[in-house]
Amino acid sequence: MRRVRSPVTRALAVATALAVAQCSGDNDYVCDQTAAAIVLPTSGTSISLRGRACVEGADGFVPIFGVFVASQDSSTALIRLSVADSVTGAEVSVSEFPRIGLEVTPLHCDKGVVITVENMEPASKEPLTALVWFEADVEEFSRCEVSLEAL
Amino acid sequence: MKSAWRIGSAVVTLLAVDCNWEQCDLESVEFQLPAPGDAIEIRIEACTDRRDGGARLTMEISAHGKPTAPLGLVVDGIQLRPEVGMRWVADGAFSDLASDADCAPGKVITLRRLDADPAIEYRGSISVDMTAPRRRSCTVMISVSPL
Numbered sequence: 001m002r003r004v005r006s007p008v009t010r011a012l013a014v015a016t017a018l019a020v021a022q023c024s025g026d027n028d029y030v031c032d033q034t035a036a037a038i039v040l041p042t043s044g045t046s047i048s049l050r051g052r053a054c055v056e057g058a059d060g061f062v063p064i065f066g067v068f069v070a071s072q073d074s075s076t077a078l079i080r081l082s083v084a085d086s087v088t089g090a091e092v093s094v095s096e097f098p099r100i101g102l103e104v105t106p107l108h109c110d111k112g113v114v115i116t117v118e119n120m121e122p123a124s125k126e127p128l129t130a131l132v133w134f135e136a137d138v139e140e141f142s143r144c145e146v147s148l149e150a151l
Numbered sequence: 152m153k154s155a156w157r158i159g160s161a162v163v164t165l166l167a168v169d170c171n172w173e174q175c176d177l178e179s180v181e182f183q184l185p186a187p188g189d190a191i192e193i194r195i196e197a198c199t200d201r202r203d204g205g206a207r208l209t210m211e212i213s214a215h216g217k218p219t220a221p222l223g224l225v226v227d228g229i230q231l232r233p234e235v236g237m238r239w240v241a242d243g244a245f246s247d248l249a250s251d252a253d254c255a256p257g258k259v260i261t262l263r264r265l266d267a268d269p270a271i272e273y274r275g276s277i278s279v280d281m282t283a284p285r286r287r288s289c290t291v292m293i294s295v296s297p298l
Binding site: 033034035036037038039040041045046047049126127129130131149150 | 212214218219220221222223224225226227230231232233234235236237238239265266
């Protein structure tokens with residue numbers, strides 16, 4: 001026997017299915033990304049960059065910044081990555097696994113964040129080669145642009 | 152039995168199609184960023200006559216000289232990874248199948264020096280290898296221009 005659904009029931013079923021599909025998965029995607037190839041010649045040397053993220057979205061839209069560093073031998077090379085949020089004043093620093101996520105708002109388009117990478121090797125004879133990724137992860141259908149510049 | 156025969160035929164056909172793909176163009180370009188503040192744009196136009204080509208891109212950048220202060224180079228448009236000895240490399244598929252957008256406007260990579268060390272020079276090379284089904288034509292153009 002074939003079940004007959006009213007248009008309202010059908011619309012509700014479709015809406016529910018869409019809502020479930022929307023909530024069940026992670027809809028964030030990398031909207032834009034840029035990178036800085038870094039060389040830190042000796043122990044204790046550091047470089048600071050300003051990262052800006054301009055995100056087009058609705059009110060309260062909060063994307064996540066993923067910032068991380070990789071070195072030629074991430075198991076032994078010791079790097080400290082610090083991010084200072086110029087909007088909230090918050091500061092985050094990690095050294096063991098240099099990856100930081102920050103929530104950002106449209107205000108970060110102007111003020112951005114300050115990213116500092118420091119060579120923490122006790123006695124580095126060779127320059128440390130690294131890469132700083134700066135990206136915006138946003139909800140679907142949002143547009144954004146990220147940039148890095150020297151301080 | 153019939154379906155097994157059909158699956159076997161499909162696999163053989165797919166393998167045959169794959170074997171018929173061959174290199175249709177290869178382009179390599181070298182570039183330099185000799186002075187602090189230098190910036191360049193690399194534009195790659197990968198075009199096929201029937202949108203059924205594939206392109207593979209490899210890129211290498213290295214810093215030459217003895218740095219006395221931290222160095223920085225902003226790279227947009229490609230995912231690099233660091234290597235030993237002040238080198239960064241990228242390799243991988245440019246696109247599974249070259250689309251209209253890969254041809255025009257194409258792929259754009261920008262490099263911009265952040266450091267102020269005149270003793271350091273960045274040198275690099277980029278290479279794009281295109282393949283397509285036999286007898287199909289394709290072209291790869293790489294242009295480097297200062298920003």
